[in-house]
Amino acid sequence: MDEKNPWQALRAHTAARIALGRRGVSVPTHAQLAFQLAHAQARDAVHLALDGEALASALAAQGQASVHLHSAAATRADYLQRPDLGRRLDDVSRARLAAGTTGVDLALVAADGLSALAVQRHAAPFLAALRERLALEAWTLSPVHIVAQGRVAIGDEVGELIKARAVLVLIGERPGLSSPDSLGLYLTWAPKAGLLDERRNCISNVRPEGLAYAPAAYRLHYLLSQAFRRQLSGVDLKDETVEEGAALAGARNFLLA
Numbered sequence: 001m002d003e004k005n006p007w008q009a010l011r012a013h014t015a016a017r018i019a020l021g022r023r024g025v026s027v028p029t030h031a032q033l034a035f036q037l038a039h040a041q042a043r044d045a046v047h048l049a050l051d052g053e054a055l056a057s058a059l060a061a062q063g064q065a066s067v068h069l070h071s072a073a074a075t076r077a078d079y080l081q082r083p084d085l086g087r088r089l090d091d092v093s094r095a096r097l098a099a100g101t102t103g104v105d106l107a108l109v110a111a112d113g114l115s116a117l118a119v120q121r122h123a124a125p126f127l128a129a130l131r132e133r134l135a136l137e138a139w140t141l142s143p144v145h146i147v148a149q150g151r152v153a154i155g156d157e158v159g160e161l162i163k164a165r166a167v168l169v170l171i172g173e174r175p176g177l178s179s180p181d182s183l184g185l186y187l188t189w190a191p192k193a194g195l196l197d198e199r200r201n202c203i204s205n206v207r208p209e210g211l212a213y214a215p216a217a218y219r220l221h222y223l224l225s226q227a228f229r230r231q232l233s234g235v236d237l238k239d240e241t242v243e244e245g246a247a248l249a250g251a252r253n254f255l256l257a
Helices: 006-013 029-047 052-060 076-081 091-098 116-134 154-161 213-230 244-248
Strands: 066-070 104-111 141-148 164-172 183-189 200-206
Touching: 029 116, 052 066, 052 116, 052 141, 066 091, 091 154, 104 116, 104 154, 116 141, 116 164, 116 183, 116 213, 141 154, 154 164, 154 183, 164 213, 183 213, 200 213
Parallel strands: 066 141, 104 141, 104 164
Antiparallel strands: 164 183, 183 200
């Protein structure tokens, strides 16, 4: 390995597969094996089942109640082959919500998505960071609705049934070769079944190796506050946050410069 190669210094700043070296016309064996391992981990993340009871226990330890629901996709195979079934609740779950307490500012939904591993690892610690940020304000939050075989749009039906003013969906994102456990956050104002994705705001790659919990909660809090003030979300609501330290120093978001 050529230590003078400038690409080697860049490896410390990215999980991307750069400066792998070569052996003849191929990559070194260790790099090929690492790629195969990452590929296997990404495939496993798609098929891994969400342990709803373990997640509920982690939430309960933080004083957060939860409700178990299921989408209309009865099996993982149904979920992967019929995206439409993952976007709506099954009859039992729908009836359960219709009979419950309604009327909150924010409905909380945790769905396995395409990486149950992401929800298992990051949903509880992120929600703890979010509740800490919201604690000084008068927000009313629902229990966490843990949805098996759920996609992003299932949050719209949950929010509509419990008459929430907005809904936050925490969901496992499609695994990548360097991130099999990336959590996505989707915020929607005035949720109701049938909304399109242009009505949502997304914060992605929430995990310690990506966007850490505290900065993610900071961004979500901003979007949530703006959504309630302006009564909208999606393409009409832009994330104009900067890092908190930079904000104190008067720096602007370079994307807005």
